Amino acid sequence: MDHSAHHTSTAHDHAAHQAHAGHAGHQMGGVTWGAAAKATLHCLTGCAIGEILGMVIGTALMWGNVQTMILAIALAFVFGYSFTLFAVRRAGLGWKSAIKVALAADTVSIAVMELVDNGIIALTPGAMDAHLSDALFWTALLGGFAVAFVITTPVNKWMIGRGKGHAVVHAYH
Structure with missing residues (x-):
């Protein structure tokens, strides 16, 4: 099947995945922004799920901002690591190695992301006191994730380029 003539997202993902698998084991110097963005997005998805779940649980239990934020972070x-962990486990790595890889790959990503995202929520007037039903809460949260994504992608690109972080994961995809 000719991928160049066939532009469905499935064909594109398949082609991207093949290219992705092709360069993973070789030189990591020529890391594409796409690969870095994809790694960041994986991580961000896990972070977002965990953080929103934490906020929902904290709000439901009528906790204060600090306890809710600690739970959310x-x-x-947990979710950020899990996404990586399961991807690496699917590739056939043992639990011990998989955990090491997940910790190496995601610690910096998640830390940067959480710092930026929570920083933006903390700095947005009223966002800390906004409720899950308020548009302000979601605007601050999503804005925080957008900024975190923009900041974390170059960090991941640099780490993958140096053979660290998500590069470790990509070698097992």
């Missing part, structure tokens, strides 16, 4: 790490 903890869950962001």
Whole structure:
């Protein structure tokens, strides 16, 4: 099947995945922004799920901002690591190695992301006191994720380029 003539997202993902698998084992110097963005997005998805879940649970339990934020950040790490962990486990790595890879790959990503995202929520007037039903809460949260994505992608690109971070994961995809 000719991928160049066939522009469905499935064909594109398949082609991207093939190219992705092709360069993963070789030189990591020529890391594409696409690969870095994809790695960041994987991580961000896990973070977002964890963080939103933490906020929902904290709000449901009528916790204060600090406890809710701690829970949200903890869950962001848990989900961020889990996404990587399961991807690496699927590639056939043992639990011990998979955990090492996930920790190496995601710690910087998640830390930068959480710092930026929570910083933006903390700095947005009223966002800390906004409720899950408020547009302000979601605007601050999504804005924070957008900025975190923009900041974390170059960090990931640099780490992948140096053979660290998500490069470790990509070698197992």
